[in-house]
Amino acid sequence: MRAILVEKEGDPEHLTLGEHPDPTPAPDELLVDVHATALNRADTMQRRGNYPVPEGASAILGLEMAGVVAEAGAECAGWAAGDRVFGLLAGGGYAERTTIHHEEAMPIPEALSFEEAAAVPEVFLTAYQALHWLGELKRGERALVHAGASGVGTAAIQLAVEAGAEVLVTASAPKHDLCRELGARAAIDYRSEDFAARVKELTGGAGVDVILDFIGAPYFQKNIQSLRTDGRVIQLATLGGATVEEVSLRALMAKRVHLKATTLRSRAQGYKVRLSQEFAAYALPLFEEGTLRPVTDRVYDWDDAVEAHRRMEANENAGKLVLRVGGGM
Numbered sequence: 001m002r003a004i005l006v007e008k009e010g011d012p013e014h015l016t017l018g019e020h021p022d023p024t025p026a027p028d029e030l031l032v033d034v035h036a037t038a039l040n041r042a043d044t045m046q047r048r049g050n051y052p053v054p055e056g057a058s059a060i061l062g063l064e065m066a067g068v069v070a071e072a073g074a075e076c077a078g079w080a081a082g083d084r085v086f087g088l089l090a091g092g093g094y095a096e097r098t099t100i101h102h103e104e105a106m107p108i109p110e111a112l113s114f115e116e117a118a119a120v121p122e123v124f125l126t127a128y129q130a131l132h133w134l135g136e137l138k139r140g141e142r143a144l145v146h147a148g149a150s151g152v153g154t155a156a157i158q159l160a161v162e163a164g165a166e167v168l169v170t171a172s173a174p175k176h177d178l179c180r181e182l183g184a185r186a187a188i189d190y191r192s193e194d195f196a197a198r199v200k201e202l203t204g205g206a207g208v209d210v211i212l213d214f215i216g217a218p219y220f221q222k223n224i225q226s227l228r229t230d231g232r233v234i235q236l237a238t239l240g241g242a243t244v245e246e247v248s249l250r251a252l253m254a255k256r257v258h259l260k261a262t263t264l265r266s267r268a269q270g271y272k273v274r275l276s277q278e279f280a281a282y283a284l285p286l287f288e289e290g291t292l293r294p295v296t297d298r299v300y301d302w303d304d305a306v307e308a309h310r311r312m313e314a315n316e317n318a319g320k321l322v323l324r325v326g327g328g329m
């Protein structure tokens with residue numbers, strides 16, 4: 001099969017379309033003809049050599065895909081060749097064929113194209129897990145979503161609004177309209193405003209119940225300031241830095257802060273199966289009726305993967321960057 005390969009770790013220029021042996025599905029896996037995949041920061045980090053591939057995962061980039069079942073293994077009840085399928089992968093999305101455990105696979109809602117479906121799994125499952133499982137977000141609560149126009153941010157705004165929460169975001173100013181269209185009550189320009197002061201103002205001094213943070217060290221103190229008592233910070237990334245120089249544990253105790261840090265890719269398969277199945281039952285009808293929507297920044301042919309990686313690393317995208325798989329060369 002053909003796949004996008006990392007010829008040499010480093011800049012996007014080293015991504016190239018080449019040949020790779022086909023994956024061999026286990027009896028409980030589906031073999032899928034991939035029609036589309038989408039970018040994640042993990043791909044750009046892995047391309048640079050900064051993200052080790054988890055044991056047993058494909059070394060090919062790509063944490064999600066949408067396509068058609070080519071073969072369903074003997075233990076894949078409920079699936080048949082020809083079914084439209086999408087889902088989370090531990091790797092291997094940037095390829096003409098991939099495999100997925102049948103219980104992690106989700107049927108593509110009729111309303112979504114392959115390109116739209118490929119924009120869903122990683123960011124929506126991450127946001128669902130962060131808001132509901134880790135953040136325990138409740139109706140009537142407030143959430144602060146940093147990087148509101150990121151892939152995960154755009155999913156989180158929609159899911160939090162659907163859960164009956166009020167959403168505030170931080171993002172660069174040109175991306176504010178998108179965040180508001182998705183349901184955020186207010187967008188804060190983190191470059192020109194002190195977000196903790198703005199949160200205080202916007203919430204009448206109360207603060208927020210749940211924070212999804214991707215920025216890390218530079219936001220740590222301000223996140224604590226922005227929380228209500230019993231608030232939850234879900235740490236998903238460290239785009240701005242990983243080491244916090246000084247932390248007052250008293251400040252955390254005073255607000256009874258819950259700090260949970262997570263990575264989805266390293267989770268056990270059983271966890272991802274439970275997450276995918278709960279998410280599918282909850283969200284697929286909402287995609288079908290248009291209440292939730294994949295937010296796509298651009299769709300590229302896969303031989304333009306270099307350009308797509310550049311755009312992500314330049315922080316230019318608002319929503320997902322999708323690769324149409326197949327064709328070219």
Ligand SMILES: NC(=O)c1ccc[n+]([C@@H]2O[C@H](COP(=O)([O-])OP(=O)(O)OC[C@H]3O[C@@H](n4cnc5c(N)ncnc54)[C@H](OP(=O)(O)O)[C@@H]3O)[C@@H](O)[C@H]2O)c1
Nearest residue numbers: 041126147150151152171172236237239240262263264315
């Ligand atoms: N832990 C997990 O389970 C998990 C799962 C999925 C993704 N992630 C992580 O979550 C993050 C978001 O992923 P994504 O795919 O949604 O990203 P994305 O679409 O590439 O968006 C990232 C956005 O973050 C903002 N940003 C970047 N650096 C920043 C900084 N230093 N300070 C403030 N804002 C900054 C930029 O938007 P502005 O224009 O607003 O600055 C940028 O466009 C990534 O780091 C990814 O690795 C974690």
